[in-house]
Amino acid sequence: MSAPSKADLKALVDGVIRAQGNDYIKDLLRRKQLPIGTNKAEFVEHLKAAIDAGEVLAQDIDDWLHEVEGWGNQHIYLYRMSIADAKHPLWSDQAQLRRMVTTAGYGRQWAANTSQAFDDTLTLTGIHALDGDRLRFEWHQGVAIEDRAPDRDFTRYEGDELVHYKAYLLRRQRTVMRFEIRPRQRLAAAFVQVPASSKDHDAAVVAMWAVVGCVRSESAFRPVNMSTVIKKVDEDTRPGPLRTNMVRLITPGAWIAYGAEASSAAYREVQDADEARSAVATMTRFTGRRSNLLYATSQSGDRKAKDVHVQLDGTRRRLWVRAQLTEVQVWELLSLLASYA
Incomplete structure (x- = not known):
């Protein structure tokens, strides 16, 4: 893939970058010591000016997108690696990894710049060896988003009829799918932005494993038992970043549920509910079916901690x-969820 031009980068600003949250765009501006502004229109204006001036390069945008695009707003499948497999020398041998990937027919994707990838279908766009032992596979799919632009509406006569036209701006955004292997943590995860309700979701996961299999088979990654995580997080009453808003626990033939009426509250913050849950001293025969958690993120830069x-x-x-x-x-x-499994 050829290096993107300044026009390409500015088109990226109007699409993928504009689609990211304001706090994330401000981070990019701040990182490059650029003026920030007070709204998204000013953020975009300053970014484009910096691209014209050569102060923001394609690599800057690619690195930033790897950090913020496609993280969250997705379903995640979490896996545990065996100790032996996590310690395998393959993960720190980039030359061998590249040979395996190339042999499988994916040599073009090795260390590829993915910022300009806008395929109409979900397509493998990059395979990256990171920090010496992390391995990341990336897929992208370009989509056109219509943003209403009422200031560009107009009305005109066409023959004897008065016709009103409503305007929309077409912006290019992307769906991202990733699979990442982190041997030091003995973890791997699949990140899928294709909606779970879509028939394409399961097909995307199958296609993902077909590619990841060029370095390790699916059997090398054991799914983290979310039923155990649900139950143990619910039982953990220590202060921490995870609080249970709602939980459903099951046993053969029955289920019980606890939940807060407010979606922003933990049910144990309601004294009566906490006492009712605490009165059930042991629930060894129950497992977790489903839970809604509130996760308090850590503060980063100007981004405040949030639930x-x-x-x-x-x-x-x-x-x-x-x-x-x-x-x-x-x-x-x-990492926190895996610690409960």
């Missing part, structure tokens, strides 16, 4: 993060 809604699904062994986060914040969450 993010996370849904755990014990049956399908996956979680749904319902807000945009950064790469660091997502992996902090995954």
Whole structure:
């Protein structure tokens, strides 16, 4: 893929970058010591000016997108690696990894710049060896988003009829799918932005494993038991970043549920509910079916800590993060959840 031109980068600003949260765009501006502004229109104006001046390069944007695009607002499948496999020398041998990837027919994607990838279908765009032993596979799919632009509406006569036209701006955004292997943490995860309700979701996961299999088979990654995580998080009453808003626990032939009426509250913050749950001293025969958690993110730069809604699904062994986060914040969450399994 050829290096993007300044026009390409500015088109990226109008599409993918504009689609990111304001706090994340301000981070990019601040990182490059650029004027920030007070709203998204000014952020975009300053970014384009910096691109024209050569102060923001393609690599700057690519690095930033790897950190913020496609993290959160997705379903995640979390996996545990065996000790032996996590310690395998393959993960720190980039030359061997590249040979395996190339042999499988994916040599063009090795260390590829993915900022300009806008394929109409979900397409493998990059395979990256990171920090000496992390390996990341990335897929992208370009989509056109219509933004209403009422200031560009107009009305005119066409023959004897008065016709009113409503204007929309077409912006290019992307769906992102990733699979990342982190041997030091003995963890791996699949990040899928294709909606779980879509028939394409399961097909995307199957296609993902077909590619990841060029370095390790699916059997090398054991799904983290979300049923156990649901139950143990609910039982943990220590102060921490995870609080249970709602939980459903099951046993053969029955289920029980606890929940707060307000979506922004933990049910144990209601004294009567906390006492009712605490009165059940042992629930060894119950497992977790589903829970809604409030995850308090860590503060980063000007981004304040916030509660993010996370849904755990014990049956399908996956979680749904319902807000945009950064790469660091997502992996902090995954590491925490894995500690309960």
